[in-house]
Amino acid sequence: MSLPTILLEAQSGQVSGAPGSFLGVVLYFGVLFAIMWFILIRPQRKRQKAIDEMQSSVSVGDWVMTSGGIFGKVVDTVNDICIVEFGLNRGTRIPVQRDQIAAIKEPDLTVKKYDEDVEEEETEEDEEE
Incomplete structure (x- = not known):
């Protein structure tokens, strides 16, 4: 539209655009918001609800992993702070906020060995060089 046409419509009180276009825009944004909500x-x-439930269920004796990836055993809880025992000698006790506990799980301390085939291939490559 040109400037004179816009000025003439403004003087005459006519509004350009299809009737009900405002309702269409509102409906369009409503549908987009609903899709974003569900996705x-x-x-x-x-x-977040599952994480909150897990963190609130931490009790004495549980093995936990902190958000930094350190494993320890809970020895005491006071309000929102858990006293966690770290290390194999059980001498290091550090207070950790309950919301910094990432998981309740015991560390896997088993030693994993390579397959014999992988070791043989590595030794053959070393011998060739």
Whole structure:
């Protein structure tokens, strides 16, 4: 539209555009918000709720992994702080906030060995060089 046409419509009180276009825009944004809610926001809230439940269920004697990846055993809880015992000698006790506990799980301390085939291939490559 040119400037004179816009000025003439403004003087005459006519509004260009299809009737009901405002309702269409509102409906369009409403549908977009609903889609975003079900794809992004709702699953995140479910995950956060599960994490909150896990952190609130921490009790004395549980093996936990902190958000830094350090494993320890809970020896005491005071309000929102857990006293966690770290290390194999059980002498290091550090207070950790409950919301910094990433998981309740025991560390896997088993020694894993390579397959014999992989070791043989590595030794053959070393001999060839």
